[in-house]
Amino acid sequence: MARVTVRMPSANGVAPGQTATFVLPIGRTYHALLLTYSGVTLAQMTEIRIVANGKVMSRITGGTRMDTFNQFCGLAAANGIIQIPFDRPKQRLKDAEEFTALGTGFPGDPQQVTTLHLEIDIDPAAVAPALALKAVQSEPRPFGWISKIREFTHNPAAAGEYEISDLPRGDLIGRIWLNKAGINSVRVERNGFILFERTAAENSLVQSDGERVPQANYFVIDPSELGFGGEAISTKEAQDFRIIVDVAAAGAMPVIVEYIGGLN
Numbered sequence: 001m002a003r004v005t006v007r008m009p010s011a012n013g014v015a016p017g018q019t020a021t022f023v024l025p026i027g028r029t030y031h032a033l034l035l036t037y038s039g040v041t042l043a044q045m046t047e048i049r050i051v052a053n054g055k056v057m058s059r060i061t062g063g064t065r066m067d068t069f070n071q072f073c074g075l076a077a078a079n080g081i082i083q084i085p086f087d088r089p090k091q092r093l094k095d096a097e098e099f100t101a102l103g104t105g106f107p108g109d110p111q112q113v114t115t116l117h118l119e120i121d122i123d124p125a126a127v128a129p130a131l132a133l134k135a136v137q138s139e140p141r142p143f144g145w146i147s148k149i150r151e152f153t154h155n156p157a158a159a160g161e162y163e164i165s166d167l168p169r170g171d172l173i174g175r176i177w178l179n180k181a182g183i184n185s186v187r188v189e190r191n192g193f194i195l196f197e198r199t200a201a202e203n204s205l206v207q208s209d210g211e212r213v214p215q216a217n218y219f220v221i222d223p224s225e226l227g228f229g230g231e232a233i234s235t236k237e238a239q240d241f242r243i244i245v246d247v248a249a250a251g252a253m254p255v256i257v258e259y260i261g262g263l264n
Contacts, residue, residue, distance in 0.1 A: 003031060008133040017124035020131050024116040027105035028137040033084040033118060039128035042067055042078055047121040050084075052102075052113050052263055058149035061254070068215050069177070084118070088147065088174065090211045091229035100174075100260060103141040111143035111263055147174060148259045156180075156247045164255060165242040169235035171261030176221040178255055182248030183219040190238050196221055219245075232260055 011020040024030070037045070042063030050057040060066050067078045073089040086102045104113040122129050148171070156162040178186065186203070188196035198206070204214045211227040212220070221243075223231035235241050247253070 016126045020120040022118040030102040032136040034134045036132040040126040044123035044126045049119040051117040100147040106140045106142045109142045152255045154253045171259040173233040174258040178219040180253040181217045184246040187244040
C-alpha cells in the first residue's frame with residue numbers, strides 16, 4: 001500500500017502542566033506519527049498515550065523513553081521531531097513490519113475504531129511548549145493486531161535473582177524491556193521450560209549483530225532482534241510465565257512489555 005504523510009489537526013491543551021490532545025481522524029491506516037516539538041524537552045513530555053475508543057492502547061512514561069525505544073530499533077534519535085511508530089521497525093519483510101499498523105475506518109470491521117487520540121502530559125516546568133503532528137498513513141485496512149505498550153513497577157530489594165511472575169498473559173509478547181543499571185543476566189521460563197537465557201554481554205552482542213542498537217541501562221528481550229517479525233513469545237496457553245533477573249543491586253526496575261493483540 002502506498003504511504004502518504006499528512007498533517008493532523010492541531011492539539012488542544014498545549015500548555016505547561018496540561019495534557020495536549022490530538023484528535024486523529026478515522027478512515028486510514030496509521031503506520032507512524034511524527035511529532036514536532038519546541039519549548040518542551042523530551043523529559044518534559046512526561047507521559048505519551050495512544051487512546052482508541054476511549055481505551056489506553058499504549059502508555060509510555062515520557063518522551064525520553066520513547067526516544068530510547070526508537071533508537072534501540074534503529075530509528076533516528078529525536079532532535080525536534082520524534083517518531084511514534086505503530087509498525088514494528090526494521091523487520092526484513094514489509095508484511096512483518098506493517099503487521100501492527102493501526103487500521104481505522106474499515107467497513108464491517110468487528111474491532112471498528114471510532115475514536116483515536118494522542119495524549120501528551122506536559123511538565124509544568126516547560127517554558128513555551130509548541131507541538132505539531134503529522135501521520136504516515138496508507139489505505140484503510142481492518143484493525144487486526146496492534147502493538148500495545150504496558151508498564152509495570154518492580155523493585156528488587158537486594159542483589160541477586162529477582163523473579164517477575166505476575167505479567168498479564170494471553171496476548172503475544174513482542175518485547176520486554178528491563179530498565180535498570182547492573183543487570184547481570186536474564187532467564188525467561190514458560191511452564192517450567194527455559195525460553196531465553198543470556199548474560200547482558202551476550203544479549204548486547206547478539207542484538208548488535210542483528211537489527212538492534214542496545215541502549216544503556218536497558219536489558220531487552222526481543223524475539224525479533226534478527227529482523228524476523230514473526231517471532232514473538234506466546235503466553236495464551238501459559239499456566240506459568242516468569243522472568244528471573246540477576247541484578248547487581250537493589251532499586252527500582254521498571255518493566256515495559258510490548259504486547260501484540262487486539263484492542264482490549
